[in-house]
Amino acid sequence: xxxxxxxxxxxxxxxxxxxxxxxxxxxxxxxxxxxxxxxxxxxxxxxxxxxxxxxxxxxxxxxxxxxxxxxxxxxxxxxxxxxxxxxxxxxxxxxxxxxxxxxxxxxxxxxxxxxxxxxxxxxxxxxxxxxxxxxxxxxxxxxxxxxxxxxxxxxxxxxxxxxxxxxxxxxxxxxxxxxxxxxxxxxxxxxxxxxxxxxxxxxxxxxxxxxxxxxxxxxxxxxxxxxxxxxxxxxxxxxxxxxxxxxxxxxxxxxxxx
Numbered sequence: 001x002x003x004x005x006x007x008x009x010x011x012x013x014x015x016x017x018x019x020x021x022x023x024x025x026x027x028x029x030x031x032x033x034x035x036x037x038x039x040x041x042x043x044x045x046x047x048x049x050x051x052x053x054x055x056x057x058x059x060x061x062x063x064x065x066x067x068x069x070x071x072x073x074x075x076x077x078x079x080x081x082x083x084x085x086x087x088x089x090x091x092x093x094x095x096x097x098x099x100x101x102x103x104x105x106x107x108x109x110x111x112x113x114x115x116x117x118x119x120x121x122x123x124x125x126x127x128x129x130x131x132x133x134x135x136x137x138x139x140x141x142x143x144x145x146x147x148x149x150x151x152x153x154x155x156x157x158x159x160x161x162x163x164x165x166x167x168x169x170x171x172x173x174x175x176x177x178x179x180x181x182x183x184x185x186x187x188x189x190x191x192x193x194x195x196x197x198x199x200x201x202x203x204x205x206x207x208x209x210x211x212x213x214x215x216x217x218x219x220x221x222x223x224x225x226x227x228x229x230x231x232x233x234x235x236x237x238x239x240x241x242x243x244x245x246x247x248x249x250x251x252x253x254x255x256x257x258x
Contacts, residue, residue, distance in 0.1 A: 001070040002046065009044055009069060010079050012091055017149060022095040024147035028086040029056045034157035035092055036063040042090040046071040051087025060088070080149070094147050099138060099165040099172045107180070107203050108135035109251060111244070112173060114219045115142040115210035121241040122146065123154025125208065128245040130158040132252035138168040140219075142210070170222045177203060183224045186215055187247060189237040192226030200251045208244045 002009060016025040026032050047068035051057050080089055111129045116122050122144050129137050146159050180203035209215035229246055
């Protein structure tokens with residue numbers, strides 16, 4: 001059993017937590033099962049003896065290519081990001097693509113994250129994007145990395161499935177969608193067109209800015225249509241990720257199943 005903080009496996013975990021070179025730390029049996037089902041292979045898997053005696057471990061075992069290494073529960077909690085890692089973690093390589101590698105259909109809906117810093121918000125955004133049929137999630141270089149442990153947890157597997165492009169500038173996305181006549185949509189607290197009255201035909205890029213700051217001037221310059229979600233007073237605005245979810249579900253409702 002691993003009981004020393006100097007163990008080589010813990011060094012691998014710490015490296016994966018920094019989301020370098022495509023490596024990622026996946027925490028909990030559900031996320032690990034999603035990754036294995038999606039075809040990702042683990043470099044290492046660590047689990048507590050308590051977890052290995054559980055029903056969740058027996059369910060996960062047929063998917064694992066090798067038996068997990070045993071680790072002390074206290075040590076596992078200490079080296080992971082989660083307050084409750086649920087007894088098992090895995091290090092896997094999750095390479096992320098550049099925008100040039102993604103392919104799109106005739107009239108895709110693309111979600112563009114402009115400086116989103118909270119990994120939980122990014123994970124939640126990816127979950128909504130997948131649920132509403134978005135073709136891809138594109139992140140500029142100021143957005144938190146999609147391999148961040150909290151982003152992966154919050155995505156509930158979506159960041160393992162939906163196409164994700166990193167270090168994507170508005171110009172690069174525009175070039176990739178050239179010929180599809182994309183319209184860029186932004187969300188405004190007030191003054192924009194009512195979300196429930198807007199036209200959502202054709203290729204759309206929904207841009208989401210950083211928490212608090214909103215869209216950067218570079219991205220704002222690309223916006224063709226600002227949308228406002230009507231709210232009852234005294235509420236003036238919604239959390240950025242919640243607002244994006246409302247917009248994506250309205251686009252999904254209006255356009256139907258992709």
